[in-house]
Amino acid sequence: xxxxxxxxxxxxxxxxxxxxxxxxxxxxxxxxxxxxxxxxxxxxxxxxxxxxxxxxxxxxxxxxxxxxxxxxxxxxxxxxxxxxxxxxxxxxxxxxxxxxxxxxxxxxxxxxxxxxxxxxxxxxxxxxxxxxxxxxxxxxxxxxxxxxxxxxxxxxxxxxxxxxxxxxxxxxxxxxxxxxxxxxxxxxxxxxxxxxxxxxxxxxxxxxxxxxxxxxxxxxxxxxxxxxxxxxxxxxxxxxxxxxxxxxxxxxxxxxxxxxxxxxxxxxxxxxxxxxxxxxxxxxxxxxxxxxxxxxxxxxxxxxxxxxxxxxxxxxxxxxxxxxxxxxxxxxxxxxxxxxxxxxxxxxxxxxxxxxxxxxxxxxxxxxxxxxxxxxxxxxxxxxxxxxxxxxxxxxxxxxxxxxxxxxxxxxxxxxxxxxxxxxxxxxxxxxxxxxxxxxxxxxxxxxxxxxxxxxxx
Amino acid sequence: xxxxxxxxxxxxxxxxxxxxxxxxxxxxxxxxxxxxxxxxxxxxxxxxxxxxxxxxxxxxxxxxxxxxxxxxxxxxxxxxxxxxxxxxxxxxxxxxxxxxxxxxxxxxxxxxxxxxxxxxxxxxxxxxxxxxxxxxxxxxxxxxxxxxxxxxxxxxxxxxxxxxxxxxxxxxxxxxxxxxxxxxxxxxxxxxxxxxxxxxxxxxxxxxxxxxxxxxxxxxxxxxxxxxxxxxxxxxxxxxxxxxxxxxxxxxxxxxxxxxxxxxxxxxxxxxxxxxxxxxxxxxxxxxxxxxxxxxxxxxxxxxxxxxxxxxxxxxxxxxxxxxxxxxxxxxxxxxxxxxxxxxxxxxxxxxxxxxxxxxxxxxxxxxxxxxxxxxxxxxxxxxxxxxxxxxxxxxxxxxxxxxxxxxxxxxxxxxxxxxxxxxxxxxxxxxxxxxxxxxxxxxxxxxxxxxxxxxxxxx
Numbered sequence: 001x002x003x004x005x006x007x008x009x010x011x012x013x014x015x016x017x018x019x020x021x022x023x024x025x026x027x028x029x030x031x032x033x034x035x036x037x038x039x040x041x042x043x044x045x046x047x048x049x050x051x052x053x054x055x056x057x058x059x060x061x062x063x064x065x066x067x068x069x070x071x072x073x074x075x076x077x078x079x080x081x082x083x084x085x086x087x088x089x090x091x092x093x094x095x096x097x098x099x100x101x102x103x104x105x106x107x108x109x110x111x112x113x114x115x116x117x118x119x120x121x122x123x124x125x126x127x128x129x130x131x132x133x134x135x136x137x138x139x140x141x142x143x144x145x146x147x148x149x150x151x152x153x154x155x156x157x158x159x160x161x162x163x164x165x166x167x168x169x170x171x172x173x174x175x176x177x178x179x180x181x182x183x184x185x186x187x188x189x190x191x192x193x194x195x196x197x198x199x200x201x202x203x204x205x206x207x208x209x210x211x212x213x214x215x216x217x218x219x220x221x222x223x224x225x226x227x228x229x230x231x232x233x234x235x236x237x238x239x240x241x242x243x244x245x246x247x248x249x250x251x252x253x254x255x256x257x258x259x260x261x262x263x264x265x266x267x268x269x270x271x272x273x274x275x276x277x278x279x280x281x282x283x284x285x286x287x288x289x290x291x292x293x294x295x296x297x298x299x300x301x302x303x304x305x306x307x308x309x310x311x312x313x314x315x316x317x318x319x320x321x322x323x324x325x326x327x328x329x330x331x332x333x334x335x336x337x338x339x340x341x342x343x344x345x346x347x348x349x350x351x352x353x354x355x356x357x358x359x360x361x362x363x364x365x366x367x368x369x370x371x372x373x374x375x376x377x378x379x380x381x382x383x384x385x386x387x388x389x390x391x392x393x394x395x396x397x398x399x400x401x402x403x404x405x406x407x408x409x410x411x412x413x414x415x416x417x418x419x420x421x422x423x424x425x426x427x428x429x430x431x432x433x434x435x436x437x438x439x440x441x442x443x444x445x446x447x448x449x450x451x452x453x454x455x456x457x458x
Numbered sequence: 459x460x461x462x463x464x465x466x467x468x469x470x471x472x473x474x475x476x477x478x479x480x481x482x483x484x485x486x487x488x489x490x491x492x493x494x495x496x497x498x499x500x501x502x503x504x505x506x507x508x509x510x511x512x513x514x515x516x517x518x519x520x521x522x523x524x525x526x527x528x529x530x531x532x533x534x535x536x537x538x539x540x541x542x543x544x545x546x547x548x549x550x551x552x553x554x555x556x557x558x559x560x561x562x563x564x565x566x567x568x569x570x571x572x573x574x575x576x577x578x579x580x581x582x583x584x585x586x587x588x589x590x591x592x593x594x595x596x597x598x599x600x601x602x603x604x605x606x607x608x609x610x611x612x613x614x615x616x617x618x619x620x621x622x623x624x625x626x627x628x629x630x631x632x633x634x635x636x637x638x639x640x641x642x643x644x645x646x647x648x649x650x651x652x653x654x655x656x657x658x659x660x661x662x663x664x665x666x667x668x669x670x671x672x673x674x675x676x677x678x679x680x681x682x683x684x685x686x687x688x689x690x691x692x693x694x695x696x697x698x699x700x701x702x703x704x705x706x707x708x709x710x711x712x713x714x715x716x717x718x719x720x721x722x723x724x725x726x727x728x729x730x731x732x733x734x735x736x737x738x739x740x741x742x743x744x745x746x747x748x749x750x751x752x753x754x755x756x757x758x759x760x761x762x763x764x765x766x767x768x769x770x771x772x773x774x775x776x777x778x779x780x781x782x783x784x785x786x787x788x789x790x791x792x793x794x795x796x797x798x799x800x801x802x803x804x805x806x807x808x809x810x811x812x813x814x815x816x817x818x819x820x821x822x823x824x825x826x827x828x829x830x831x832x833x834x835x836x837x838x839x840x841x842x843x844x845x846x847x848x849x850x851x852x853x854x855x856x857x858x859x860x861x862x863x864x865x866x867x868x869x870x871x872x873x874x875x876x877x878x879x880x881x882x883x884x885x886x887x888x889x890x891x892x893x894x895x896x897x898x899x900x901x902x903x904x905x906x907x908x909x910x911x912x913x914x915x916x917x918x
Contacts, residue, residue, distance in 0.1 A: 012527070036750065039540065040532030049533045052757065064526075065474075069724045070502030071511045072910075078501070097559035097748070097755045104747060128746060262531045263757035276904075283907045284590060285566055285747065286559075288498065293559045295514065295725035295760070443742045449750055450742065 004320045007313040008410060011058050017041055024372050032452035033368050033437055035377050044375030045416055046408070050343045051216075052098075052256035052263060053408035057308060060260065060301045067297025072288055076296040076303075080266075083303040087238065087310075088215075088245040090268035092275040094282055095292030095299060099216060099254025100125040102267035104132075105281045106212070106252060109274065110176035111135035118166065118178040118209075120145070120158045121186040124385055126179075126214065128446050135176075138166065142196075145187050148337040148348045148400060153228040154193040155339075156184030156221075158200050172207035179252075181214040182221035182244070186381055188402065189217070189341020191224035194232065194243060201247035210249040210271070216257040218244065220342030223315040237310040250274075257343070260305035260409055264298045318342070321417065322407055328421040334428045337402060344406040347424070349382060352403075353434055358383055360436025360456055363401040366427075369434045370403070374423030378405050384439075385448045466782035469775040470871060473520050479503060481837050494913025495830045495898055497839050506837030507877055508869070512805045514560075514718035514725060515869035519770060522722065522763045529759025538761040539752040542728075545765040549700070549772060550677070550707045552730035554737035556744050557754030557761055561678060561716025562587045564729035566747060568674065568714055569595035571739045572638045580628055581641035582620050583607060583648050586847055586907055588641065588676060588714075593852070597638070600628055607649040608860040610799040610810045615690045617652035617801075618645065618683070620662050629669055639672040644706060645679035645686075648843060650863065651784075651803020653686035656694065656705065663709040672733075675713035680706055681720045682804030685777040700772040712736070719805070722767035722870055726760050780804075783878065784868050790882035796889050799863065806867035809885070811844060815895055820845050820862060822897025826914060828864045828888070831895050836884035841865045846900075847909040 019027070019042060031037040035048065046053065056064070068074040081093045096102045103126050111117065111133030122130065122137045130137040140159045144152040158180060167175060180200060183191045197213075204211040222240040226232050232240055245251065250269030255261040267282075269275055279289050287293040308314065319342060326340035329347075337346035349363040356362040363382035370376045379385075382401035390396055405420065427434075441452040481489070481504055493499035497510060508515065518526075530536040543555045558564045565588050573579065575596030581588075582603040589599045602624040607617040620642070629637065640662070646652045666673055684702035688694050694702060707713065712731035717723050729744075731737045741751045748755035756764075770776060781804050788802035797813035811825035818824040825844035832838055844862035851857060866881065888895075902913040 014530075036534040039535040039537065040530050041537050042535070043532070046532055051533060052753075053531050053533065067724070068476075068502055069515050070505070070508055071513060071515065072498045073501040073503075073505070075501070075503050097563075100749070101559075101747070101755070125746075132746060262529065262759065263755070279911065280905045283904075283910050284587070284594070285562065287562070288910055291514075293563070293725070293755070297724070298757070445742065446745050449745050 004317055004324060004414065006317055006410070007311070008057070016044055018044065019375060021372065024375055028368055028371055032440070033364065033454060034451055035367055035371060035379065036449050038371070038377065043377045045412065045420055046377045047405040047420070048377045048379050050257060050406040050408050051254060052261070053411060054260040054262065055408075055410040056260055056262070056301060056305070059308070060304045063300035063304045064297040067295055067300050069296045071291065073290055074296045074299065076299040077290040080299040080303045083306050084266060084268055087241055087306060088251055088268050089242060090245065090250055090270055092269050092272065094267045094275070094278060094289060095294050096265045096267060096282070096286050097293035098256060098263060099252060099265040100129060101286055101293065102252040102265050103129045104285070105278050106177075106267060107133050107135070108281060109277045114174060116166075116170055116175050118163060118175060120156055120180055120184050120192060122179075123181060123185050123214070124446060124448070126181075132445070140166070141184070141187055145184070145190060146399060148188065148346070148402070149335070151338050153191075153224070154196060155190035156182065156187055156192040157196040158192070160196070160199050160203065163200065164203060167203070167207055167209070172209055175207070175209050177212060178204050178209050179212045179214055181216075183217045183224070183342045185216070186386075188337035188346045189220075189343045191221045191228070191342065193229050194225050194240070195229070197244055197247050211247065213245060213248045213251040215251040215253040217342055218253075219258045219309040219315060220318065223312070223319055224342065237312060237315065241310065255302040255305065258309045259302045260308060261298060261302045264294050264302045266292070318409065321414070324414070325405070325407070325417050325421055329424060332425040332428065334424060344404045346381070347403040347405070349380075349401040349403050352428065353431055355432060356434070356436040358397045358401065359395050360438065361453070362436065363403050364453060365434055365437050366403045368437070369427055370423065373427050374419070376405075376420055376423055378403050380448065384451065466779045468779050468871070469773070470519065478506060480506060483834070486834050486837055490830055490834055494902065495826065495916065496912055496914060497829050497833055497841060498910050499913070500833065500839060504837070505839045507873065507881060508839050509806070509866045509881065510839045510841050512719055512867040512869050513716060514723070515872060516718075516722040516724070517869075517871040518722060518724070518763060518767070521770075522766045525762035525766045526759040528762055529757055531758045533753065534750055535752055536758040536761065538758040538765065542761045542765040545768050546728065546730055549703065549768050550713070550730070551704050552707060552713060553732045554730060554734065556729045556737070556740050556751055557756055558727045558729060558744065558748050559755035560718060560725060561714060561727040562591070563748050563755065564714040564727050565591040567740050567743050568729055569597070570743060571736060573597040574638070576636065577638050578628060578632055578636050579639065579641050580625050580637065582618055582643055582654060583646050585643065585647055585676065586849070586909070590906060592641075602628070602640075603646065603649065607646065607652060610650070610797070610808075610813075610861065613800050615653075615686070615801060616655040616658060617649055618643070618654035619658040620654070622661060622665055625665065634669040634671055637671050639674045639711070640666055641674055641676060642710065643676035644683035645804045647679070648861070650799035650808040651679070651682070651805045653683040653804070655691050656687050656702070657691065659706060659709045672711040673709065675707065675710035677707070677713040678716040678719040679805055681771045681777055682781060684772070685781055686804065699774050699777050703772050717764045717767065720771045721764055722771055723760065723764045726756050726764045728754070780870060783875070786875065787866065787868070787878045787882055790878070791885055794882075794886045794889060796885055799861075806865050808843065808863040808865050810862070811864050812862045814889065815892060817893065818895075818897045820858060822917060823900070823914065824897065825862045825864045827895055827898050830898070831888050832864070832884060835888050836880065838881050838884050841867065842909060846912060849908055
């Protein structure tokens with residue numbers, strides 16, 4: 001493969017602080033084997049998330065300086081609104097301080113006990129927000145999406161037949177919403193095809209179930225459609241995005257992903273009645289409708305970022321650079337989710353650490369081992385994040401045990417990525433030395449953020 | 459001004475400016491109509507001088523902007539969080555910190571962890587978002603501010619004080635167990651930015667200790683309150699604002715902060731608590747609403763700007779110039795006999811709309827009508843703080859507050875003395891033709907916090 005050239009150069013840098021293996025062991029101990037509890041300065045390469053960690057462009061920074069901080073009617077809001085209307089076609093736009101706040105507002109209104117919210121795969125905070133209202137979130141991922149080693153173009157697709165059956169079984173009146181996550185984060189950053197969005201939309205329309213898109217990574221998904229789905233080769237990303245949104249009734253978005261912003265999100269929709277209830281909640285928990293809990297400057301940065309992300313040169317670089325890391329790992333025999341997703345490489349921990357039983361959290365064991373080996377911070381997406389307990393207090397494991405190496409946008413160079421690959425390959429070669437973990441303390445909801453763990457010594 | 463006889467001047471100069479747009483009377487007339495006579499619904503580009511709020515509208519210092527460039531945007535464990543934590547401990551003395559995207563985020567979490575259904579939360583006058591979060595959590599707000607606070611003419615220097623007899627009555631009637639905490643605001647916003655005295659706070663602490671009741675501090679304008687203590691309370695004239703702030707905080711058990719006011723930032727807030735167990739509960743909840751507890755829904759850079767802003771906010775020279783500017787504007791209005799809340803508060807001038815427009819009854823929304831009229835005259839945007847802001851009780855009746863005010867809120871470090879002159883001139887002009895001003899009719903009323911989005915029509 002030819003070297004990937006970034007369609008930008010570096011304008012401002014941030015130093016990385018180096019530490020030793022011994023220091024990292026100590027740090028991890030103090031953080032109770034939870035990478036969320038480690039200080040950022042103790043991390044060499046931070047692949048915890050691609051959320052809010054982007055490098056903004058000089059154009060965005062200029063927008064930051066032009067923020068109109070008026071409490072009401074800020075001009076920055078009107079630029080933000082116009083950009084989102086142009087891309088999504090949704091007339092009503094509400095800014096929020098970040099994506100989970102948009103979800104919180106939406107689900108508080110449409111959720112509730114006895115209701116089901118359907119999706120390809122719900123992400124952790126999304127699921128928590130749904131369950132908080134008493135509703136149940138149900139995933140309908142296609143068969144290919146469940147198997148990390150199958151290579152298929154659209155592993156984020158919804159399983160249309162299962163979705164239909166479920167609607168018939170439970171009744172459309174108990175299903176207030178269907179939400180498609182593009183790309184499918186929990187399922188390995190895998191894209192959803194235009195056809196699948198369209199098919200889902202037809203079913204939803206037939207049963208009068210509103211369809212929303214969780215649009216965090218809409219541009220990455222659009223790029224996969226362009227490069228993998230017949231008929232879209234010559235369309236622009238903006239056109240593809242517009243078509244994706246045209247099948248839906250609204251969207252939630254964390255602008256911390258594909259809008260290159262460090263903070264922010266929005267909720268957009270067609271239905272003015274739903275919007276009225278949403279605005280009522282927005283002012284309580286977020287802020288006045290023209291700032292939604294964001295500084296005016298952040299509205300500017302998001303508006304500019306949304307246009308930058310649809311640049312094909314950027315998306316080409318973005319997707320190719322993820323593939324670059326994935327290919328290095330595949331060549332060394334490291335088990336990863338295939339094909340590579342849009343924003344991250346997912347290690348298959350079940351296979352990587354096949355000697356560690358699921359009850360001893362192989363994903364978390366792998367993530368913490370990567371930190372000790374090379375100061376790399378990743379995140380477990382497996383039974384620590386999604387596991388539940390049955391009545392006998394036994395772990396109900398998640399579908400997959402993955403470790404996500406999320407690549408922040410426009411932050412790390414190819415040499416950083418080479419280093420990451422080396423560390424993973426070295427660890428893979430001595431993987432039998434890695435031991436399992438047990439939880440010593442946990443919260444009842446979103447436990448992975450604050451849980452304390454320790455190694456199981458035999 | 460007790461300490462000095464010379465006039466104040468800003469302890470800073472301008473480093474960056476934002477251009478303003480002038481509008482014509484015809485443009486304003488149309489903009490006002492489009493906005494349903496609600497100044498909240500005006501576009502900022504149609505506004506000349508924006509006195510809607512002092513919240514999030516401050517000019518940051520060059521040091522804060524430098525801090526913005528030092529943002530550590532790591533999702534977990536950002537170094538800006540640790541810096542902010544240290545500053546909150548040093549400047550305010552509170553132990554455990556949870557950042558939130560703004561003040562109402564902190565109020566939401568506090569209300570959910572501390573208030574049970576049927577609880578009563580006594581406080582020194584309501585504030586819109588604070589009371590709403592208390593009510594949504596199942597609690598009921600009871601006003602325990604001294605009676606003087608409801609009288610705009612009364613010149614008592616500490617109209618933010620608590621009437622301990624009122625509190626005692628509530629405890630006798632309901633029992634201390636029904637009171638999860640007493641909610642104390644410094645610089646009581648709805649009373650006109652009126653301070654609470656240190657003496658009163660000390661007495662309240664003694665009294666609540668006896669009943670094992672916590673005090674939670676709404677500290678958004680604590681530095682301005684501290685300045686009034688320094689100027690007006692015996693024994694404090696030689697103590698720095700910084701030390702007074704720390705003493706105020708020492709009499710309370712935790713605080714909610716909208717850093718968009720005193721702390722000179724455009725976005726951000728926090729919840730801080732001295733009790734570890736409560737803190738743990740709050741930390742579990744913040745992930746659901748705001749973000750992981752080391753960023754709380756804020757960019758790293760905004761936590762850094764906040765940490766630096768907190769330090770700047772307790773500087774004696776800064777506060778003196780800040781309050782000095784507000785007093786300058788107030789005195790100009792008083793010289794023209796415009797009825798304003800006295801004494802002049804720390805963050806704005808509150809015009810008494812009932813007296814200004816005696817020919818309008820409260821259900822004709824005199825303060826709303828006056829705010830609209832001032833905008834029409836000069837493009838100065840102010841805010842209603844009367845019957846519209848007060849909202850409705852759970853039984854659907856209007857709250858009918860005693861105070862019907864228009865707030866001229868002064869953003870920190872943004873406008874000059876010349877801007878103040880323009881504002882005063884406009885207020886005087888409207889005052890001179892006040893008998894011609896007609897009332898309004900509400901044509902759209904949202905369910906919560908109606909003042910934000912309500913729409914009106916002119917009464918014929």
